[in-house]
Amino acid sequence: MYLEHLTTFVNLAETLNFSKTAINLNMSQSSVSQAIASIEKQLGVSLFYRSRKAVSLTPAGRDFYDRIKPWLNEYNKSVQHVQQVQAQQQMNLTIGYSGTPYENTVIPQLVREFCKEHPQISVFLENYAHKELKEHLAHGNCDLIFTMPDIIDGNDNFKYSSLLVGYYCLIIPKESKALPTPVDLSALGQGRLIFSDHRWCPPTQDQLQKEISKSNPSLNLAYANNIATAHAMVKAHLGWGIWANFVSDPNDDDLVKLPLATNIIPDYGVAILKQGSPRAAKQFVSWLEKTGLPG
Structure with missing residues (x-):
């Protein structure tokens, strides 16, 4: 199974539109169809329901997407990390968030300003529901998550920093x-x-x-x-x-x-690991505590 085919599948699972995926990946629509057909043939399952008006994931397609997307993200990060090590880049930082309207507006601004002050740190973003974010942080798949203390309660290896007390x-x-x-x-x-x-x-x-x-x-x-x-x-x-x-x-x-x-x-802030947290995550937390969040 080719990596390019998996990339095509993930993009189509997110766009649910063959034309948009073809544009996104700079390939023909027929090539998109051929890539999906090749995966389905190898797996022996149908990944998408297709009609003239709509495309949607089958239950098997949804399960395959949920499993392949994190793996593909990790693969891409690994490739970039190796390239950066070769280029003597010092640090990587993966930040997880749940995709609230506030986060979709504020986090890009924060990351942009942080990277200006810390050009030696390469930042990656990942967007998952709260449960997946906790699991990714606990297993070291990301370095820091935006969260709330009641969401992460019960994990003794999480260190929480409050940034906003709201209502x-x-x-x-x-x-x-x-x-x-x-x-x-x-x-x-x-x-x-x-x-x-x-x-x-x-x-x-x-x-x-x-x-x-x-x-x-x-x-x-x-x-x-x-x-x-x-x-x-x-x-x-x-x-x-x-x-x-x-x-x-x-x-x-x-x-x-x-x-x-x-x-x-309600309280809002960030969490990192008490043990094993990378230096870049600690730097980002310190920077946030000094900079603050828009209220």
Whole structure:
């Protein structure tokens, strides 16, 4: 199985569009089809459902993607690392994050500024759900993760550094009628709420969602399996969101954050390993503590 074919498969699994993958990889659409067909033939399974209007992953395709993508990332990092060692580059740093609107805006800015001050450090980024990020950090597949203390609780080899202490909010479209702040939990039954699935959201948010449910026995609820979906649903005026203030894009003027009347306080920062953490990760943490995060 050729490496180029696996790269083509991963790209197609993410675009779900043969034309876009052909453009992304600078190859013909027929070559994309041939690469996928070759993999499917070797595996003896179908990886994609195909129709004239849409392309989607089969269950086998989704499982193959989940397993191949981290391996391919590690392969590419290994190639770059070897090349950098040859060029006498000193350090690499892999940073993991969960892809909140806040992180998608702020982390590129932070990394750009950090690299200006530390050109000897090569930075890589990886985006996974909280559970995968914890596993990657624990197994040394990444060096530092943006996270919350309640998410990593229980791992004695994680060292957490707090960067922001925030507050939980009701997130509503700008055009909506605002509620008196701080918003009482019992007032949330007035609209449709969008909760995050407990398997995705931080434990403190899950605790808050349970308190809201107790305060409103007849809630109109919708569930989202990740923050991007919850964010999109609020943007589409499909309901009100519940998340910490540091989850929202600080430059987003379309949504309004209304503080909630709750004693549950969210905290946001970074975690590295207590034992075995590379020097580049410690340097990045020190730099963040001095620089701070946009509030």
